[in-house]
Amino acid sequence: MQKLVLTIAITSSFVSFALAGFEDNFKKSVKNFADVNVEVQLKKPLKSFENQYFVIGRTQGGDIFPVIVSQDGSYFVALSNMMNLDKEDSNMIRGELKKAGEEKEEKDSKALNALFASFTPSDFIYLKGESEGLPTKIVVTDPDCPYCREQLETIESELQKANLKLIFAPVHQKEAFIKAQLAMNQAAKLKAEDTKGKIKILRSFYQEKKLNKSEMATDFSQVRKNTDKIFGSNLIKGVPFVFEQK
Numbered sequence: 001m002q003k004l005v006l007t008i009a010i011t012s013s014f015v016s017f018a019l020a021g022f023e024d025n026f027k028k029s030v031k032n033f034a035d036v037n038v039e040v041q042l043k044k045p046l047k048s049f050e051n052q053y054f055v056i057g058r059t060q061g062g063d064i065f066p067v068i069v070s071q072d073g074s075y076f077v078a079l080s081n082m083m084n085l086d087k088e089d090s091n092m093i094r095g096e097l098k099k100a101g102e103e104k105e106e107k108d109s110k111a112l113n114a115l116f117a118s119f120t121p122s123d124f125i126y127l128k129g130e131s132e133g134l135p136t137k138i139v140v141t142d143p144d145c146p147y148c149r150e151q152l153e154t155i156e157s158e159l160q161k162a163n164l165k166l167i168f169a170p171v172h173q174k175e176a177f178i179k180a181q182l183a184m185n186q187a188a189k190l191k192a193e194d195t196k197g198k199i200k201i202l203r204s205f206y207q208e209k210k211l212n213k214s215e216m217a218t219d220f221s222q223v224r225k226n227t228d229k230i231f232g233s234n235l236i237k238g239v240p241f242v243f244e245q246k
Contacts, residue, residue, distance in 0.1 A: 022053075025073030030057065042096055043069075048085040052077075054093055056100050061234050062107065064100050066093065108235065112138075112243050115233050119167065123226055125187045125202070127155070127195045129163040136163040140230060140241040143168075143183065143205045144176035148240045152206050155199060162244070166202070169227040171239055174220075177227070179205040181220040 023040050030038045041064060042056040051071040058064050068077040085093070116138050124138075137158075141148045151158075158164060168180035183205045190197045230236055 022069075022071075022073040026055065026057070026069055026076065029073065029075055041100065044092060044096070046085070046089050048089045054089070054096070056096060062104060064104055066097060109246065111233070111235055113246050115230070115235060116165075116167075116243070116245065118229075119226065122184075122188065123222070124165040124167050125184060125198055126192065127159060127164040127166065127198060128193060129159045129161070131160075134162050136165060136245045138243045138245055139164055139166045140169050140236055140239050140243075141166055142170040142172060142176055142239045143179040143202075144170065144172040145239050149206045151240050152199075152202060155202075159195065165245070167226060167230070168223050169230040169236070169239060170223065175211055175216075177220040177223050178211060178215060178218050179209070180223045181218055182215060184222070185218075 022043070026040060027038055030036055037060050038057040040055060041058040042054075044054045046052050046054055046068065049068065053069045053071070055067050055069045055076070056064050057067060066079050068079065070076070079093075139151070141151070143149075155164070168177075168184070170176035170180055183201055186201045187198045190201075
């Protein structure tokens with residue numbers, strides 16, 4: 001019989017849950033263990049374990065996690081690779097996780113499209129792809145991020161597959177914000193179709209570079225505002241972040 005192999009890491013909370021309902025107890029047990037607020041997105045009984053449920057929890061940020069929960073919700077067991085479930089339970093878990101993942105992806109996609117639509121064209125550096133009819137990808141980036149620098153090194157190959165709209169959300173120090181603002185200011189002076197010129201400007205700031213006194217006095221409020229808006233959405237946790245615009 002085909003089985004789904006799951007590892008159980010038992011996490012118990014020895015607090016009195018006698019007077020509360022299942023959902024309240026589950027929320028308390030997660031809060032006590034991980035200091036995270038959750039809601040119950042799905043609860044289904046298991047045949048493999050008497051009086052226990054398969055539960056998909058959802059955090060306030062929209063993240064989901066699957067666990068096995070006791071009948072009263074007072075303790076939960078994280079799925080891993082040590083316990084065998086029967087075929088019916090295994091298929092149910094696979095199906096529900098697939099469904100929950102697709103729902104989250106659709107919800108996140110709508111939220112990200114709405115977020116990026118709220119910015120103005122001047123908040124982006126637009127790089128046109130090498131052919132017509134290409135999709136457009138949003139790239140959230142930071143001049144002082146080493147992974148963003150690696151990404152910029154091969155940007156020409158990316159432009160063979162998509163148009164790119166770069167928006168800055170630095171996670172480093174003040175200098176990163178200033179570099180981003182200077183890159184935006186200089187790129188804005190070029191013609192819209194001058195992709196090579198914009199890449200040259202970007203590369204001049206995506207490196208270890210000491211800014212002079214005049215550059216350090218640059219007003220970077222636009223980049224600061226955009227950064228706060230991006231990370232304040234709780235949809236994006238770091239850089240580089242790439243999203244295909246719909």
